[in-house]
Amino acid sequence: MLEFIKSRRSTRKYKDKEVEREKLEQVIEAGRYAPSGGNSQSTHFIVIKDQKILGELAKMVEQEFAKMEITPGLYRSLVNSINASKRGGYVFHYNAPVLIVTANLKDYGNNIADCSCALENMMLMANHLDLGSCWINQLKWLNENPVILEYMYQLGMKENERVYGALAVGYADTVDGLPVREPLKRTGNEVTMIP
Numbered sequence: 740m741l742e743f744i745k746s747r748r749s750t751r752k753y754k755d756k757e758v759e760r761e762k763l764e765q766v767i768e769a770g771r772y773a774p775s776g777g778n779s780q781s782t783h784f785i786v787i788k789d790q791k792i793l794g795e796l797a798k799m800v801e802q803e804f805a806k807m808e809i810t811p812g813l814y815r816s817l818v819n820s821i822n823a824s825k826r827g828g829y830v831f832h833y834n835a836p837v838l839i840v841t842a843n844l845k846d847y848g849n850n851i852a853d854c855s856c857a858l859e860n861m862m863l864m865a866n867h868l869d870l871g872s873c874w875i876n877q878l879k880w881l882n883e884n885p886v887i888l889e890y891m892y893q894l895g896m897k898e899n900e901r902v903y904g905a906l907a908v909g910y911a912d913t914v915d916g917l918p919v920r921e922p923l924k925r926t927g928n929e930v931t932m933i934p
Contacts, residue, residue, distance in 0.1 A: 746920040747862055750871025753835045753909035754916060757788075762868045763837060766908060769864035770839070770857035776849030782857050785840040785895055793838060796890060800877055801829045803884050817880055831877040835907035840878060842891070842900040854903035861906050871911035871918040878902040 767784055775782065787793055804824035823829040832838045841857055843850035858874055865872040881887040882901040891902060911918040 743866070744863065745922040747866045748919050748921070748923070749873040750835075750907070750909075750911045750918045751833045751873055752912040753833060753871060753907070754912045755834075756836065756910045756916075758837050758870060758909055762870060763788075763908070765868060766861045766864045766870070766872075767839065770841070770861040773853070773856035773860040775853040775856065776847075779847070779849070779853065781844050781847060781850075782853050783842040783896065783900055784857070785842060785891070787838045787840065787894065788836065790836070792894070793832065796838075797830045797832060799886055799890060800824075800831045800881065801827070803881055803886055804829070804877070816876065820877055820880070832875055832905070832907045833873060835871075835873070835909040837908040838875070839906045839908060840891070840894075840896075840902055841904045841906070842896050842902050844899055845901040846899070850901070851903045858904050858906055861908075865906075865908055866918065866920075869910075869917050870908055873907045875905040875907055878905050 763786070767786060770782070770784060771780075773782070787796070801824045804821050807821050807824075809818050809821055820829070820831065839861060841854040843854050847853075862872045862874065878887065878891075879902055882903070887902075892898065896902070910916045913919065
């Protein structure tokens, strides 16, 4: 199991190939069986496969990031998203054929944790099914943005929910179509063992 976990890597380049429904359902089911605080099971999975909708959402995200200013100490990945959006042509989900958005109750104390557990389960299942995946934070960073909120409501998110993460899923754009599985060396994540 540890070797399998170590082989999971983020995929940021995808083939223009549809993910089979059976595989996609297995990925979602893995997310639905993730642990949740008090067994609340309140994560809402919004699965977007429609390329027109993904394109519209990507354009909106780019426009909203382009309006933002970079301030000292801002999270590096957020800075990258803002800069890429200001340059133009930014597609936050890497043109993956599927985006699984995880939303949860905005006033629930475990919303981010529950969505995180679901996302990790789905990434591991995607790896098992030879699919690439990548955790996507951009919609979380915009989870109070009125433009993005309104669009997410149109896609089925409830008004008492917010996005706390998303997952790009598809076939890796590699020669064999498989995700890169070579583990990256650990240079952080310190461990302190208390005897």
